Amino acid sequence: MSVSTASLVFSGRGPVADATRDRVLAAAAELDYAGPDPTARSLRRGSTGVIGVVTEDSLADTFRDPMNLALLDGIGEELGDERLGLLVIPRASDGIDLAAAPVDAAILLGCSTDIAPSVAALRRRRVPVIAIEAVPIEDAVAVDLDNREATRRGAELLHGLGHRRVAIITLPMDAARSRGEVTAERIAESAASTTLQRLAGARDVFPDAPAHSAGGSTIDEGARAAHGLLDAPAGDRPTAIIAQSDLLAVGVLREAERLGIVVPRDLSVLGFDGVRLEGATSHVLTTLVQPAVEKGRAAAAAALAELAGRRGRPVLLHCELRTGTTTAPPAG
Amino acid sequence: MSVSTASLVFSGRGPVADATRDRVLAAAAELDYAGPDPTARSLRRGSTGVIGVVTEDSLADTFRDPMNLALLDGIGEELGDERLGLLVIPRASDGIDLAAAPVDAAILLGCSTDIAPSVAALRRRRVPVIAIEAVPIEDAVAVDLDNREATRRGAELLHGLGHRRVAIITLPMDAARSRGEVTAERIAESAASTTLQRLAGARDVFPDAPAHSAGGSTIDEGARAAHGLLDAPAGDRPTAIIAQSDLLAVGVLREAERLGIVVPRDLSVLGFDGVRLEGATSHVLTTLVQPAVEKGRAAAAAALAELAGRRGRPVLLHCELRTGTTTAPPAG
DNA sequence: GACCGGGGTCGAATCGTTTCGATCGAATCG
DNA sequence: CGATTCGATCGAAACGATTCGACCCCGGTC
Numbered sequence: 001m002s003v004s005t006a007s008l009v010f011s012g013r014g015p016v017a018d019a020t021r022d023r024v025l026a027a028a029a030e031l032d033y034a035g036p037d038p039t040a041r042s043l044r045r046g047s048t049g050v051i052g053v054v055t056e057d058s059l060a061d062t063f064r065d066p067m068n069l070a071l072l073d074g075i076g077e078e079l080g081d082e083r084l085g086l087l088v089i090p091r092a093s094d095g096i097d098l099a100a101a102p103v104d105a106a107i108l109l110g111c112s113t114d115i116a117p118s119v120a121a122l123r124r125r126r127v128p129v130i131a132i133e134a135v136p137i138e139d140a141v142a143v144d145l146d147n148r149e150a151t152r153r154g155a156e157l158l159h160g161l162g163h164r165r166v167a168i169i170t171l172p173m174d175a176a177r178s179r180g181e182v183t184a185e186r187i188a189e190s191a192a193s194t195t196l197q198r199l200a201g202a203r204d205v206f207p208d209a210p211a212h213s214a215g216g217s218t219i220d221e222g223a224r225a226a227h228g229l230l231d232a233p234a235g236d237r238p239t240a241i242i243a244q245s246d247l248l249a250v251g252v253l254r255e256a257e258r259l260g261i262v263v264p265r266d267l268s269v270l271g272f273d274g275v276r277l278e279g280a281t282s283h284v285l286t287t288l289v290q291p292a293v294e295k296g297r298a299a300a301a302a303a304l305a306e307l308a309g310r311r312g313r314p315v316l317l318h319c320e321l322r323t324g325t326t327t328a329p330p331a332g
Numbered sequence: 333m334s335v336s337t338a339s340l341v342f343s344g345r346g347p348v349a350d351a352t353r354d355r356v357l358a359a360a361a362e363l364d365y366a367g368p369d370p371t372a373r374s375l376r377r378g379s380t381g382v383i384g385v386v387t388e389d390s391l392a393d394t395f396r397d398p399m400n401l402a403l404l405d406g407i408g409e410e411l412g413d414e415r416l417g418l419l420v421i422p423r424a425s426d427g428i429d430l431a432a433a434p435v436d437a438a439i440l441l442g443c444s445t446d447i448a449p450s451v452a453a454l455r456r457r458r459v460p461v462i463a464i465e466a467v468p469i470e471d472a473v474a475v476d477l478d479n480r481e482a483t484r485r486g487a488e489l490l491h492g493l494g495h496r497r498v499a500i501i502t503l504p505m506d507a508a509r510s511r512g513e514v515t516a517e518r519i520a521e522s523a524a525s526t527t528l529q530r531l532a533g534a535r536d537v538f539p540d541a542p543a544h545s546a547g548g549s550t551i552d553e554g555a556r557a558a559h560g561l562l563d564a565p566a567g568d569r570p571t572a573i574i575a576q577s578d579l580l581a582v583g584v585l586r587e588a589e590r591l592g593i594v595v596p597r598d599l600s601v602l603g604f605d606g607v608r609l610e611g612a613t614s615h616v617l618t619t620l621v622q623p624a625v626e627k628g629r630a631a632a633a634a635a636l637a638e639l640a641g642r643r644g645r646p647v648l649l650h651c652e653l654r655t656g657t658t659t660a661p662p663a664g
Numbered sequence: 665g666a667c668c669g670g671g672g673t674c675g676a677a678t679c680g681t682t683t684c685g686a687t688c689g690a691a692t693c694g
Numbered sequence: 695c696g697a698t699t700c701g702a703t704c705g706a707a708a709c710g711a712t713t714c715g716a717c718c719c720c721g722g723t724c
Contacts, residue, residue, distance in 0.1 A: 002704045007682060014683095015701060034456035038434035039374040040680035043709050048371060049428055050419065059418065060404040063395035072392040076425065085428035086391065087382065087419045093408065096381055096417035102370035102434065124366035280612065334674045339712060346713095347671060372710035375679050667723085674717080684707085692699075 001027055010036055042102065050085045051303055052103035056111055056175070058092045065217055066247075066275040067292050068109065071132070074296020075107070082304065091115065092175070103127060105303040108134050112175070112191035128306030130299045135193045141302045141312035143295060147194055150288045150319035151201030151242070154270045157286070157321065158240045159205050161329045163268060167238035168202050168211035169225045169248050171195040179225070182211035198244045198272065214248055219280065222251020223258075230259055230267070237261075239330035240268035246275045246287055253281050253326065264328035274322060284324035291317050333359055342368055374434065382417045383635055384435035388443055388507070390424045397549055398579075398607040399624050400441065403464070406628020407439070414636065423447065424507070435459060437635040440466050444507070444523035460638030462631045467525045473634045473644035475627060479526055482620045482651035483533025483574070486602045489618070489653065490572045491537050493661045495600060499570040500534050500543035501557045501580050503527040511557070514543035530576045530604065546580055551612065554583020555590075562591055562599070569593075571662035572600035578607045578619055585613050585658065596660035606654060616656035623649050 001023060008014035009024045016024075027033075042048045053075075055062040062068055075086070089098055091111065098106065099121035106122055108115065108131040119129050119137055129140040136142065158166060170182060173190040182199070190196055199211060212228065214221040222243060230237055230252075243249035249271030253263055261267050263283060274289025295317055302312030333355060340346035341356045348356075359365075374380045385407075387394040394400055407418070421430055423443065430438065431453035438454055440447065440463040451461050451469055461472040468474065490498060502514060505522040514531070522528055531543060544560065546553040554575060562569055562584075575581035581603030585595055593599050595615060606621025627649055634644030 003681080004683080004704055004706090005702085007680095008703085011682080014703090017702060020702075032456050034453040035431065036682090037375075037457070037680055038432050039371065039378075039380060040709090041432075041682080042371045042434060043369075043375045043679090043711085044681045044683085046371075046709075048434060050434070059408050060401045063401055063404070069392045069395055072395070076391050076422075079425075079427070081426035083426065083428055085419050085421055085433060087417050089417055090408075093411075094413035094415065095411070096415050099367065100370050100373075100381075101417060102374060102380060102382070121366045124364050125369070335711080336674055336676090336713080337672085340673085343712075346673090349672060352672075368712090369710055372679090373712080375681090376710080376712045378679075665724105669720105669722090671720090672718090675715095677714085678712085679710105682708085685705095687704080688702090690699105690701090693697085694695105 007036070047104045047307075048102045049083060050087045050103050051079075052087045052089050052098065052101050052106040053109065054089045054091060054098055054106055054111060054115070055109045056091055059088060059090045061216070062088070062090065062109070066277075067245075067273050067290070070275070070292035071109070071296035071299075074293040074298075075300040076296075077293070078297040078300035078304070098122070105130065105307055107299050107303060108132060108137070108140065110134055110192075110194055112193070114191065128303065128312065130302045130306075130312060132295060132299050133194050135191060141306065142314045143299045143302065144314075144316045145194075145290055145295065146316060146318050147197035148201035148204070150290075150321070151198040151244075151272065152204045153321050154272070154286075154288050155202045155205035155242060157323070157327065158242070158268060158270060161268065161327060163240040163330050164206075165238045166202075166206045166209045166240045166242060167229050168199060168209050169222060169229075169241060169243045169252065170199055170211050170213045171217055171244045171248075172215060173213045177215045179213060179215045179221075182213050186213070195244065202242045209242070217245040217247050219247050219251040219254065222248035223255040224251070226252040226255035230255060230261060234266070237267070239266075240270065240327070242270045244272050246271040246273040246277060246285055249285055249287065249326075250277055250280050253283055253285075264326050265331055268327040268330070270327060272319075274319075283326050286324040286327040287322055288319040289322050290319045339368070379436045379639075380434045381415060382419045382435050383411075384419045384421050384430065384433050384438040385441065386421045386423060386430055386438055386443060386447070387441045388423055391420060391422045393548070394420075394422065394441070398609075399577075399605050399622070402607070402624035403441070403628040403631075406625040406630075407632040408628075409625070410629040410632035410636070430454070437462065437639055439631050439635060440464060440469070440472065442466055442524075442526055444525070446523065460635065460644065462634045462638075462644060464627060464631050465526050467523060473638065474646045475631045475634065476646075476648045477526075477622055477627065478648060478650050479529035480533035480536070482622070482653070483530045483576075483604065484536045485653050486604070486618075486620050487534050487537035487574060489655070489659065490574070490600060490602060493600065493659060495572040495662050497570045497662075498534075498538045498541045498572045498574060499561050500531060500541050501554060501561075501573060501575045501584065502531055502543050502545045503549055503576045503580075504547060505545045509547045511545060511547045511553075514545050518545075527576065534574045541574070549577040549579050551579050551583040551586065554580035555587040556583070558584040558587035562587060562593060566598070569599070571598075572602065572659070574602045576604050578603040578605040578609060578617055581617055581619065581658075582609055582612050585615055585617075596658050597663055600659040600662070602659060604651075606651075615658045618656040618659040619654055620651040621654050622651045
């Protein structure tokens with residue numbers, strides 16, 4: 001009945017005689033012992049069995065984005081039956097500190113530059129970091145999307161159809177999620193990687209297209225942003241709107257309908273993500289379909305590789321332009 | 333430059349001379365030291381700063397349910413700036429084992445009986461457990477909803493309107509989420525607390541109402557279940573359907589529309605949850621509005637109370653019947 | 665001048681495992 | 695029959711922090 005033997009019994013590692021095992025288990029029951037303490041085990045083993053998922057938004061907002069759910073699907077698939085837990089660390093709240101989080105690896109979801117110090121701390125602790133669609137971070141494995149390329153392809157479609165007066169509705173530019181016109185200043189200050197890349201892609205084709213930042217990736221925000229753009233006589237209105245997410249695009253569709261603007265005759269709408277928004281609209285959105293599940297898989301695979309001591313492979317994923325019923329040549 | 337002094341510096345606890353502090357920080361930089369190791373700190377302090385959230389579904393499915401998102405909102409609000417992380421533990425997958433999870437407290441989301449052993453292990457480790465809408469579990473603080481009561485009130489509304497031929501679409505009855513007719517046997521075997529309570533409430537008013545279990549709380553599942561019920565001549569069809577969630581109810585509405593059945597003239601539909609399904613339907617669903625955010629708050633508050641050494645207070649929350657445009661007297 | 669108090673620092677014990685050797689008896693082999 | 699090996703068990707040393715008490719030194723007080 002020594003501690004070491006008990007350890008052998010519970011970890012099922014060493015060779016233990018049946019009689020001894022029984023005695024140990026009996027003693028455990030006697031002492032109301034619940035098995036090895038997870039904390040002590042982590043300390044000794046040097047690993048916690050937990051992977052951190054770091055998000056820029058609040059907890060619930062993060063999971064309200066269908067893209068992130070698909071991402072989670074991917075992570076879940078890849079993690080499969082590795083006995084790992086997911087610790088969600090929202091940087092927005094004053095919750096747990098990333099640098100002090102008990103994790104074996106961290107997956108960053110589109111985080112901005114100011115996370116660098118925490119990442120450095122993790123690196124010193126030899127905790128591998130995977131950055132999904134984030135600004136390039138030293139020593140983090142990057143899982144990226146061709147945001148700029150893809151948006152450019154979408155914009156070229158619009159350009160090819162004859163559109164010249166195009167407006168852009170962007171995802172949030174900063175942590176404050178302030179709405180409003182996107183100025184050169186705001187672009188310079190922004191660290192929102194995805195937003196900036198998609199914006200750049202749109203402006204590759206329409207350099208002077210005005211852009212308006214939304215307060216989040218939701219239908220309501222899309223409608224709200226669209227309101228300012230569409231509430232004008234037809235001659236002043238954009239003939240097409242590039243929305244940086246499908247939810248925003250659906251908001252645009254809804255606002256257009258409310259204002260009696262017919263899509264795609266009076267207005268073309270381009271989305272991004274390729275999420276199936278079942279029933280939210282009768283249109284089939286023209287959009288850039290991103291491999292969100294694949295993104296999660298790649299991130300989880302990289303995390304597992306790093307945990308196994310191998311170097312995680314950086315990945316660049318590509319979007320596909322899906323033409324729906326929301327784009328057409330401009331009227332007139 | 334002793335270990336103890338370094339600890340005082342990093343924890344900011346003891347009195348330290350400025351000169352010493354500087355020397356410690358310099359040494360830390362020198363040695364590339366990233367601050368206290370979370371695992372060792374946890375072991376020594378006896379707490380991890382992590383709260384476990386245990387779900388019956390897979391990770392992504394859990395967060396696809398709007399009710400759970402509202403719940404998370406509540407938890408987030410209440411946890412506020414306590415420096416706590418949320419470790420999500422899906423029991424469906426082969427992920428991390430609840431009994432061995434490094435958590436200070438656990439919040440169970442509608443879990444069934446077979447979780448009892450794990451809960452017992454947690455209790456032995458003095459980890460408080462909060463059970464939301466779960467089967468009664470010894471030594472767990474219960475946060476409950478008046479599921480039966482509430483459904484009964486909804487059913488009484490239908491009965492008062494004159495409905496007599498009523499069918500029920502239930503949430504899953506078991507972990508396998510098998511679809512199909514709900515028999516007495518399946519009820520006896522089921523451990524799905526919420527499902528059973530809502531079913532009981534409906535049968536308090538309509539004892540003989542047939543029930544059909546869906547494979548999940550989604551619009552598609554609702555439509556699928558409705559298909560079987562509605563694909564019949566008007567005389568054989570139920571005049572009202574009680575769905576155990578709003579998503580299921582929307583599925584019913586959608587299937588009815590597809591079949592040319594006019595709601596509420598030809599069919600009344602009752603939901604449960606009170607989630608705003610923006611744009612999913614043009615109807616205003618008659619439903620039982622549950623205080624989901626409040627539920628999360630109560631659970632988190634109970635967890636915090638237990639962590640502070642106080643006894644968490646069990647809570648029973650109440651739903652409110654909201655009459656929409658999907659209920660009316662039966663035709664004829 | 666002796667005593668006291670307190671700020672600042674450090675040693676050492678502790679948290680509960682895992683794991684590396686050491687030990688010991690029994691069985692196998694030459 | 696002695697040497698070797700192997701299976702089973704145990705002691706003790708980590709893992710890296712926190713924390714209690716001890717210690718030292720300095721200034722103030724009677």
